[in-house]
Every structure is written in C-alpha cells, then in structure tokens.
Amino acid sequence: MSIFSKIGAFFGRFGVILSTFLSAGAAAIVKGGGKVLIEAARDAVRAAEVAGGTGSEKRAAAIAVVVSTLTSKGLPVLYNAVFLAIEAAVAEMNKA
Numbered sequence: 485m486s487i488f489s490k491i492g493a494f495f496g497r498f499g500v501i502l503s504t505f506l507s508a509g510a511a512a513i514v515k516g517g518g519k520v521l522i523e524a525a526r527d528a529v530r531a532a533e534v535a536g537g538t539g540s541e542k543r544a545a546a547i548a549v550v551v552s553t554l555t556s557k558g559l560p561v562l563y564n565a566v567f568l569a570i571e572a573a574v575a576e577m578n579k580a
Contacts, residue, residue, distance in 0.1 A: 516565025
C-alpha cells in the first residue's frame with residue numbers, strides 16, 4: 485500500500501469516527517431541547533461574556549441560564565447536551 489493510500493485510508497476511518505462522534509452529540513442536543521437549547525446556549529454565552537468574570541464563572545453563569553430556560557419550558561435538562569451546546573456556542577462566538 486502506498487503512502488497516499490495509507491493517508492487516504494486513515495482519513496477515511498477518521499471521517500467515520502468523527503461522523504459517529506458528532507452524530508452522538510447532535511442527538512444529545514436534539515433530545516435535550518433542540519432549537520430551544522441551542523438558542524438558550526447562544527444567549528447565555530453572549531450574556532456571560534458581557535457580564536465578564538473568569539472562564540469558570542462565565543461557564544457557571546451560562547449553565548445556570550440554560551438550565552433555567554429549559555426548566556421554565558418544561559424541557560428535560562440533559563447536562564451533557566447543555567455542556568455541549570454551551571461549548572459549541574463559545575466556539576461559534578470565537579469564530580465570528
């Protein structure tokens with residue numbers, strides 16, 4: 485097998501692994517509130533950034549806002565989905 489074939493095979497397997505990994509995260513977000521969760525995370529991250537503080541303080545504030553939003557709408561609070569949505573919102577904000 486040539487080096488190029490090996491590289492192609494590696495990335496092919498990586499693509500499958502990455503797809504499976506991201507699909508699990510997406511499923512958790514859908515199960516944990518979907519669009520409401522995503523919007524709550526975006527709003528909470530923006531608000532935490534404006535309020536300031538350490539990274540840990542901003543993360544705790546964002547979690548509290550998202551959990552409050554989900555609870556007020558009668559949606560389940562799945563912490564893995566909450567954490568993932570917040571981290572995705574941070575990445576999205578930092579990319580902009």
